[in-house]
Amino acid sequence: MSIAERTSAAKRELESATAHFEEVRHAHRMGAGGNIAEAVGNLDILYRAIDEANQSISEYGKQVDAELVDANGALNRASSSAKKKLQEARSKADDCAAAQDKVERVVIQRLIDADPSVIAVNSACKRLTSARLSAVTYEALSAAYDAMARAVAAGGYDLIRKELDAMPGAPNQSMEAIRERNLRSLLEISSSDLREGGRMGPILCQNLRAILANDVRAARTILERHVSDFPDTSVQRAVSGVCRRIIDNAERQ
Known part of the structure; x- marks a missing residue:
């Protein structure tokens, strides 16, 4: 050619x-x-x-x-x-x-979708x-x-x-x-x-689905390792908030 x-x-x-x-x-x-x-x-x-x-x-x-x-x-x-x-x-x-x-x-679900x-x-x-x-x-x-x-x-x-x-x-x-x-x-x-x-990627999506199901281990994993993976500060605040509430509710039980 x-x-x-x-x-x-x-x-x-x-x-x-x-x-x-x-x-x-x-x-x-x-x-x-x-x-x-x-x-x-x-x-x-x-x-x-x-x-x-x-x-x-x-x-x-x-x-x-x-x-x-x-x-x-x-x-x-x-x-x-x-x-x-x-x-x-x-x-x-x-x-x-x-x-x-x-x-x-809702925001977390839309990210997965x-x-x-x-x-x-x-x-x-x-x-x-x-x-x-x-x-x-x-x-x-x-x-x-x-x-x-x-x-x-x-x-x-x-x-x-x-x-x-x-x-x-x-x-x-x-x-x-x-x-x-x-x-x-x-x-x-x-x-x-x-x-x-x-x-988001498959692993992070899997963890996000898990926190929507109130999985404590996934909440801790995201809170410790993945919050900074979200470029938007409002999304970081949302994900952190959901994770902390899941962990707090588990610790109160």
Whole structure:
């Protein structure tokens, strides 16, 4: 196969890989990925409500205590407004606490459900990245092929290799740095779009399913080893919370 034929084949593969990636990524975002985004969004709303309620409890509690001191301990003379707001904040905190475990478990279930979809996105991403690299490489080779062939024929092969090794992204640099540079320079889609939040993997998914079934050993394993595997801080908080409640309930029995 000539260099022109290899260049054409690389361009066709790039077109196919691009279309496949866009299709898979769209399916993920409209399906499992969208469900994760919605579930985590609802989790964030709940956490904000919890944090606000706890802050209000602290503030109004201090206000009630201060007014009680000012009233020389007379409960009936302390501000009814502050006490009412304190009661409302406590009621809101109780409502949030009642929903917290359920909402956190929904997020965990959505992570499990999305794993096959994330695998498909990552696979399509890998193919697209490879196709982009092949296309740009063969395009460059095609443009300079005749000149390089003359240089090699004249005995300049070692000099060409030396100059190639001095280029940014040459093999003496890390493969991760090369991939990231190629993604930034060749792809219109950002690397964060490509990774789509990361993959759980079979072992972590197994442990997540186990904690949904209130398995104490799985809860301890995740809490000790895997919380940092989740890139989103709200998801880390959710997984940690479910695991701690499972362990606490087991220890109380």
